[in-house]
Amino acid sequence: MDFSISEEQSMLADSVARFIDNDYDFETRQKIAASELGYSKELWQTCAELGWSAVLFDEEDGGLGGGPIELMLMMEQFGRGLVVEPFLANLVLAGGVLRRTASGGQKEQWLTGLIEGNLQAALAFAEPQSRFNVADIATTAVPDGDEFVLNGEKTFVLNGGSADLLIIPARTAGDQSDHDGITLFALPAASDGVSRRGYKSVDGLQAAEITLKEVRVNADSVLGDAGQGLPVLQSVIDEATLAVCAEAVGIMRTMHEKTVEYSKIRMQFGVPIGSFQALQHRMVDTLIACEQTQSLLLWATMLTAADDKGAAQAISALKYQIGTAGLLVAREAVQIHGGMGMTWELDIAHYFKRMTAIELLFGNADHHLDRYVALSN
């Protein structure tokens, strides 16, 4: 048992931290979030040049061979900087599916572009009716010669408006929530019959509603085994859940620290508000929430890295913690900042919105507590 990180891992974390400190201040972030594209092409290219886009992929595929620990270290920093660049959508979600399923030819076609930063991708994991059940897929794919015909609706597709490549889970067999019969397709976003309605989300990211109407796609676009897409999808969603939890830990820490600092300079009744015991104890509670969540993040990441059979349950425990302790930290930060915490001008409000979005992403606290119980029986 060892909690220390390697020199390479430490260098990676430092390089992301430096980027946040030097090139990604709050003002820059706000400008990028408000831009039409919703992310910066220039910074995305920088990410690729620094090798971050390659971190999660195998060396033989042109990657750096990193795993959950590297992902955790990077995402914590992204959380701190409230980064809106589509790292999660491209590299964890879409990249995660490709990493697990793509054949040699498919890797050549899609993976290289993803790693080099000149291909945008998205995974359509949700549908209007699915809520947090990734197996609930009504979108159909019907074989027709050496093609499939796709019909259905996908909701809240992160990076869906910008993506060149869409990864579409569709049902080739079974009923709407069956575990078998889900097939993953690599679909060029420009295909006939694909219509997209892009929008900004409340946390400054961008997503799209995607409708597929009689979309024809070649059989060689199937990723992995036909009908066996769910385990892949679940594994990718679990890793993405771990990623947003690490991001949330970075956010929690930042919100807590900014709140403590603010309480030392905000004067009321002639004294700093941080001198009031009522507030002191609440800030101790948020510190404890940060420490406890950091601990679960470490645990879940280490289990995932070790490919332990308890990893999925640990991720649910962590996501539950984010939805409880994480939201406590977020709410207290706004409350203790008072009116200032309510303003668009101050970063606290935007951290708060990202925490709110993370709570709903990939299943809320209630969902994950049920899943935790189910996985322990």
Add this chain to the structure above:
Amino acid sequence: MNVNFSADELAFQEEVRTFFREKYPGDLRRKRDHGIELSREDTIRWQKILSEQGWAAVNWPVEYGGTGWSAIQKYIFANEIAEANAPDMVPFGVKMVAPVVYTFGDEAQKSRFLPDILQSNAWWCQGYSEPGSGSDLASLKTRADRDDDHYVVNGTKTWTTLAHLADWIFCLVRTSSDVARRQEGISFLLIDMSTPGVTVKPIITIEGDREVNEVHFDNVRVPIDNLVGEEGKGWTYGKVLLEHERTNLAGVARSKYRMRRLKQKISQPLHGAVPLLNDRIFSRKVAATEIELKALEYTDLRTLAAVAVGKAPGPESSILKIRGTEVQQAIDALFLEAAGYYALPYLPAQYDEDFPVEERLGSVAETKASLQYFNNRKASIYGGSNEIQKNIVAKHVLGL
């Protein structure tokens, strides 16, 4: 980073398991499993077995008889002692007064007191709180007035756990009132409980047991050799002790053991009922507590790892104390709730040694659940109440 034990760590775990399997007396285990309190003699017998093995003082420096274990080894040991349902060392000697003696005491004191603590020849208790000094410990009034080569001690200590069994008491006493800050003028004094003028009076607590006492000092003459460190510096020493105490108070391994027992219980159809584990609301409560405990386990491990690279347990240990006791109390409440009506009969006599186990009403987990629940309300009060811990963290960690 690696979540799994190394080969060496696994071998160590096996060594510890073997020890508990072979050396932990069956009659003591039976008593513990059946909810019967161990006597003073039982406790000393067990502690001497630990001592012979060299495992009585896990955290001491090796030169005084400590183990020299790594953070992970300590973690493994704590897990195994809990899993064996074997008692920990009574903390007041080995975990509380000893670190003060070996850190601040002189050579004569070290050789006089440490071996007896290590070998369980002397039983210690703690004289901090007073009737008028709880959270505001620095307001303590017990006086030690110098009279030639003795101190004359007068005053009252309270909430003194196991004082009725103890040979020695370590006390914070006021040696000077002429000070700028109340924390000055307090000294750390070791007092033989058999000295004339020391009287111990029982306090019966909420669950009906005698665990704590009032200790009265009436012109008790204590040799000046029993002063640890410098006169007037006792507050500083006492704080070091409390930081050690707080990390011990998290009780993670015990909570893990109890959590497992709870889950075993509720997976069975007790008294013909549907297993409580099938109840969605209850199983979610169990899960939430289990998650909090897992987080605490890793927070504890992170602290241990920090201590292993040379950092003293600092004010962060307050976090462990707060969360550790909250989790313990949450588990107490789950046992109580799981027991239902069986938590309500008040039958302390059925936990006497000579009461036939087969004639008991309910199981230990049931009819002792309420007593444990009542008794352990103390956890968020002792060792510096959880509110005091928050004051400490606010001041020393957050800088408020």
